[in-house]
Amino acid sequence: MAWIVRFVETGAGGDVRSTDLVEIAQPGDLRDIANLGLSLAEAKQVLAAIQRETVGAQARDHAARRPSCRSCGDACHVKDYRQRRLATLFGEVTVRLPRFRCIACDGIENGVDWPSYSRSTPELDRLQAHLSALMTHRTAADVLEQLFPVDAGKDHETLRRHTPTLGEQLQLRPAIAPVEPAAAISVSVDSTFIRSCEEGQRHLEVKLGNAETDAGGRQVFAAVAGSETDVVALIGRTLDSVGRTKATVLTGFTNGCAGLRLTLTAAGVTAPTTAWSS
Known part of the structure; x- marks a missing residue:
């Protein structure tokens, strides 16, 4: 048995453009359950083919838009085309983008509202x-x-x-409903070292912890020390995510390390922290 996956593009004026993407061949004998449906490789091939055609159709439609010259406001005409490669979840695609030239003042314009800095979706x-x-x-x-x-x-x-x-x-955050204000939040912070067993790999210090509310809410956080992540800002966002307000009582827990206590203080946990014995 064989199937052909066909991509059909319908225009606003009723125009239809179709392209055969891939051909899938599977035996009709299901005595071997491995023959059931698409394999992962075939599904990835179909997704990549659909992505390429979809992006191509979108690029053609976007290229039809003509910008006005930012210098004189006159209409621009196509000068040439440039190809831009973009990484997407369903494969790398090549977008054919036009550049425009103003006939009146000879100015050069890119496509309308195209984010020129983008390299991935x-x-x-x-x-x-x-x-x-x-x-x-x-x-x-x-x-x-x-x-x-x-x-x-x-x-x-x-x-x-x-x-x-x-x-x-x-600033990845879970899509949840607004949290209830918390009367009290306990924040615990610790640090640990991750030592690589492979030659040439670096060792890492990780700061991690969690924030718990009196009502049972909890949010964990972690960051690699020395990276571009601002640990103080991370703790602040964590406290806000579990319901910190100006009236919330904050209690900090560390292992007694002065650096961790200073980090909590900088994040707004100004009350004396409680240290556990290590």
């Missing part, structure tokens, strides 16, 4: 940062490569370099 950036927060960079990169047809941004070193910056830009 926000969806891919968010997923990379989210997975990197839950597991090691190497494991996160492997998960992306196994489940999605990503061609770029799947190397663990890329995730290691980009995750702190992405985390600051995206």
Whole structure:
């Protein structure tokens, strides 16, 4: 048995444009359950093909928009085309973007409202940062490569370099309803060292902790010391996420380390902290 996946584009005027994307061949004999449905490789191939065609259609539609010259306000005409490669969750795509020239003043304009600095889609950036927060960079990169047809941004070193910056830009927070104000919050902070067993890999110091409210709410946090992540700001966002107000009583817990106590004080936990014995 064989199927052809066809991409059909319908225009506003009723125009129809179709493209055959991939052909899938599967036996009809289901005595082997492995023959049931699409394989992961076939599904990734279909997603990548649909992504390429969708992006191509969007780029053609966007290129039809003509900007006005920022200098004289006259209409611009197409000068040439430039190709831009973008990393997406469903594969790397190439976007064909026009450049425009003003006939009146000879000025050059790019496409209308195109973000020229973009090299990847926000969806891919968010997923990379989210997975990197839950597991090691190497494991996160492997998960992306196994489940999605990503061609770029799947190397663990890329995730290691980009995750702190992405985390600051995206400020990942769970989509929850507004929290109730907390009368009291207990904040505990500790630090630990992660020593690499591989030659050439760096050792890391990680600061981690959690914030608990008197009503049972809880939020954990962690950051690598010396990275671009602001630990004080991270603790502040954590306190806000569990319901800190100006009237909230904050109590800090550390192992007695002066650096951790100073970090809590800088985050707004100004009451004396309680140290546990190590």
